[in-house]
Amino acid sequence: MSTENDRAELIDVRPEGPKPDTTADAAATPDKHQPYEALGLKADEYAKIREILGRRPTSGELAMYSVMWSEHCSYKSSKVYLRQFGQKVSPAMKKDLMVGMGENAGVVDVGGGWAVTFKVESHNHPSYIEPFQGAATGVGGIVRDIISMGARPVAVMDQLRFGDIDAPDTRRVVDGVVQGISFYANCLGLPNIGGETYFDAVYQGNPLVNALAVGVLRHEDLHLANAKGVGNKVVLFGARTGGDGIGGASILASDTFSSGGPTKRPSVQVGDPFAEKVLIECCLELFRDELVEGIQDLGAAGISCATSELASNGDGGMFIELDDVLLRDPSLTAEEILMSESQERMMAVVSPDKLDAFLAVTAKWDVETSVLGEVTDTGRLVINWHGEEIVNVDPRTVAVDGPVYERPVAYPSWIDALQADTAATLARPTDPEEVRAQFLQLLGSPNLADKSWVTNQYDTYVLGNTALSFPDDGGMVRVDEESGLGFAIATDANGRWCQLDPKQGARLALAEAYRNVAVTGAVPAAVTDCLNFGSPEDPEVMWQFSQAVEGLSDACLELEIPVTGGNVSFYNQTGSAPIHPTPVVGVLGVIQDVAKRVPSGWQDDGDNIYLLGTTSLELDGSAWAGVVHDHLGGRPPAVDLAGEKQLGGLLAAGADQSLLAAAHDLSDGGLAQALAESVMRFGVGARVWLGELLERDGLDLATTLFSESTGRVIVSVPREDDVRFRGLCEGRGYPVARIGVTDASSRSLEIQDVFTVSLDELRSTHRGTLPARFGATIPQ
Amino acid sequence: MRVGVVTFPGSLDDRDAQRAVRLAGGTPVALWHGDHDLQGVEAIILPGGFSYGDYLRAGAIASLSPIMTEVVDAANAGMPVLGICNGFQMLAEARLIPGAHTRNAHQQFIRRDQVLRVENASTDWTNGFAEGQEITIPLKNADGRFVADAETIARIEGEGQVAFRYVGVNPNGSMDDIAGVSNARGNVVGLMPHPEHATEPGFGPDTPDAMSSGVDGLTFFTSVIERALSK
Amino acid sequence: MPTIVVEVMPKAELLDPQGKAVVGALSRLGQQQFTDVRIGKRFELTVEGEVTEAVLADVRRLADDVLSNSVIEDVVSISVLDAAPAV
C-alpha cells in the first residue's frame, strides 16, 4: 500500500447529506442513483460492486471501494505484469529474502541476525500542486511503511525529476520539493544518503518526486501487519483525522487533470514530522515490549485501506465503531472519515490483556489513541456509525480482489523512426580545444552539474552511522556498531534511454544501480523499484510499461537479485503527452565492514588509475548528444549483465582486500565526467593518457571521452598494491587498462596531449549551475 | 563520570551524544524531558534535533519541559551543561545564556563541515583546546542565526563569553560570526555545530589526511570529564 | 511612511502542526482554556508615499499571489496600520 494521491481535484463526497446511508437503506432503495463516476469508478466496476454485495453499496462502501479500487491502490493495470517479479526467481534469490513482494516493504537478511527493509515510492502529483507539503508527506508515507515492518528507519533517499531548469515554474517546484524533503527527513532525524536530480522538459507539468526509506531490524523483531486473533482490539493512534486529502487516492490517481469545479475539501495534506518522529519512537517501544500483534500504516485511502487490508491478511473479520475515530474537524461525514488521508496515523491490532500497557506507552509519548473495534471471525468487515451499520463487506473484495485489467498494448508508432535517428552521425569534435569546450559544457550542464545546492539541505550526519553519501555513487550506512556490518544503496533511471527502448532502459537502470553499489565495496542483494509512467489507458504507454517490467524482471533474474517491493505511478502526463518512461531502480548491497568502503574520488598522491571495461561507439541517448546537439535518438547502449556481475565480483574482492583507494562508475557524460568527478571529490588532481585506450578500442577521442558504454569503472590503486590488483584483474579476466596516475600537487586534470583543466575551473563550472537558477548557497 | 543526555520529543542526536560521551570515556545516562530527576549525573547535554518540531521558535517549547527546572537549577549551581544546536536554542530560550536564534539569513537548512576558532579555552567544555585553535565540526541547522542586542554583544565579547567563532564562512548570518557562547561562569556552553558528529574515525568530517576521519569534537567531552577527574 | 498589514492564516480544514504544538504546550502549563491555536503570518509592508486605492488594489493582488499560498492558506485581513486595534 502506498501513499500517493495524485490530483488537485477537490470533490464533495457527501452524496447523501448528513444522514448516514445504512446497509438497510441500501437494501430498501436499490435503484438510488450513486455518483460512482465522480469517485473514479467505471460503470462496469460499479456493476461489479453491486454484484459482490448483492445490492447497491452504501455511500460508505462506495467510498471504500472507489479508493481501494483506484489505480493507485489496486494496481489494476499493472498487476498482470508485476507478477513477473515474483515468478522469475531462482532459489539463490530467495535465500536471504525474509519478506518478499506484497507486504508494506520487503525484508532482506543481511547476516549477523540483522535484516534490512527498504522501499521506494512516488508522490508525484501532490508535489506539483503543493511542492513543499507534497514532497514532505511523500517522505512521511514511505517511512511509515518501514515502521510497520517492525524496523527502525535509518536513512532516506530522494529521486527527483523536474522540468526544464530554465522554465519559469521550475524554481517554485524545486525549491518547495527540496525544502519539503529536507524539512521532513531532517526533522525525523534520518540521514539522506543519496538520490537523483534531473531536469528535462518532459517533466514540466509533471515532476517526479520519489522517496526511498530504509529500516533496520533484528530478525526476531519482524512484524507483519495483519488482524489475527478473534477478540483482539483494533486501535487507531497518532494524529487526529481531518478533512485533508479526501478523495485523493481515487479521484486523484484515476483521471487526467481537470480544472476547477466547486471545492469543499482541500486534497493536499499537511505533514507534521514531529508527530511522525514521536510515532516512530512510540511504535518501536510497542514492538519492543510485544504489546501489538501487528501495526498497519495509514497512507492512501486511510481507514478504508487499513481496516480492509488488516482484515484480509488476518482472520477475515473486523467490527469498527466509526464514531470512536478522534476527529480534528467534527463536521466530517462517515464517508470522509473513511477516505481521509490525514498523515501520521497508524492502526494496531492489540490483544485485550495488553491494551492497558499499550495505552500507557501511547500516553507516555503523548500520542492520541482510540479503540475502534475488534477482530471477528465473521469474514465480514462491519462498520457502524451513529449506531447504524454503514459498511458490511467481505474485506478481501475491497483490498485484494479488486479489478484486474489487461489493458490494450500498442507498439508506438513513432519508435522506429526515433531509433533510426542515431547520434553516431552527429559531428564529433577532433580539435583538442573543441573537445575541451564540450567537456566543460557537459560538466556545467544541469544534469551533470554538482547537486550540492540540493544535498547541502540534507542532514547526512544524524544517527552517526553514515559511511558514504553524496557525492559518492552509493549511500552506505553501518548497521552493527560492533562488527561494522552495513548496507549500501544506489538508485538509477535514465528516462532518455527508456524513451528509446524501455526494455533496454530498465535493464540499464538496474545495471547502473548494481554497479553503483558495487563500486562502494558492497555486494548487491536486493532490488526495489518505482515505475513512473504516463497513462495506462494509452496503449503505447502500456507497451512501454510492459517492456520495462519484462526487461527489469529478466535482468533481476540474470543478476540473481530479487525485487522485494516497489510502487507504480501512472498518469504522469500533461494532456496527452506522457513523460519519458522512468523506472527508478534501487539496489541494496551488503558490506561486512563499512571500514572497507570505497569512495568515488582520488585521495592520495601517486596512485595508479585504471579503467575497467571497454568502450564502444555508444552515443545514442547520451548526455553528449543531448547537451551538445540537443539530440535524442537511436538505441541505448548494450548491457552485458554477466559482465556486470563479473565486475561486481572484482570490485568486492578489491575492496575486501583493501586494494582500492577509490572507485567511480562511468555513467552520464562517460569517462570525461567520471574523471572530473574523481578529481573534484577530494581535490586531488591527475595525469591521464588515452593513447593506449584509443588504440585498444579503436575509437576516436570524443567517443572515448563521451560514450556511455556500460560495465565501466575507474579505480585508483596505491602503488604498493599494484601487483596484487593486476593479479586480481587477470584472475577474473576483466578488461583493464592503466590510464593515469594521481597527482595531488597539480590541482588539475590533465588529459595528455588533449587538455588541462585546473581544479578551480572544474569546480566553478560544475558548481555554478544550480545556484545560478535557484539562488546562491553557502560555498562548500 | 556520569553525563546525562536529555531526550525531548523530537530530539535526534541524543544517541550520538551518548556515543560521544562513551568514546570520551564517560558513562552516558539517558534523561527524559518529562521527569524531574537528574539521576545523579555530574554534567548534562541538551542534544540536537527538532524538539517539538521547532514549532513556535526553535527550542522554545522544550525549554518549558519539566526537567528544565532541574537543569536550570543545576546550571546555576555550577554543573557543566552543554547545549548543542537545538540544545543551544533551548539554553537561550531558558535564558541560561544570552541571545536568541532566528532563521538562517539565507532561509535554508544547511549542512556543512564548518571550521571554528576556539575563542575561549577555559570553559568546562573547551579546556582541552588551545585558545585560537581551529577545529572542524559538522553544522546542520535551519534556525542557527545567533542574535542579541548591541549591548549584550558588547558584554559577551568583552567578558570572553564568545566561545567559538565561524571561520571562513559565516553559514547562517550570526552576529559577529558567533558560533558558540558560554555563561559568565563558564560551566554552561551552547554552540550551533555538532561536536558529537566528529568523535568517531570514519564517521566525522573529512580531513586532509583521510575521508571522514575528523574527531575534533571529542575534546568537548574529554574536557569536561578530565576537569571533573582532576578536581 | 504608512504601513499596510496583511494577515494570512493556514486554511481551517488543514492541519496546523505549529498551532497543535502550542496548544499542547499551553495545556502542559496548566492553560487548558485554549481549545485550539492556529498560527499564521503577519506582513507589515512599508509604503513609499500615500496609500491610494491603487496601492491597496496592488496589495490585495500580491497578498493572494505572493504573500500567501492559496492551496493551503487564506488571506484573512488587509488593513492600514493606523486602523489596527490597539494593544
Added chain:
Amino acid sequence: MPTIVVEVMPKAELLDPQGKAVVGALSRLGQQQFTDVRIGKRFELTVEGEVTEAVLADVRRLADDVLSNSVIEDVVSISVLDAAPAV
C-alpha cells in the same frame, strides 16, 4: 467559541531576512513602492467559554512569556477577534 488574536513582530532593530527576501521578490515583480517588509506571527487562540478579564490577563502573560521571545520579538497587538479589522 471566541477567538483571541495575538500578534508578534520581529524587533525593528533586527534584520528580518525573510522580509528582505519578500521586498526583493516584490521589486522584481515591478512593485517598488514597498520599501520594507517585515514578517511576524499571528496567533489565533480559541477560548473555551467567555473572554473574561482574567482570560485576557492570562493571554497577555502568555504572549510575553511563551508566544514571543522578548530578545527578538515584540507583542504588537492582542485583540478579541470580532474587534479585528475587516478584509
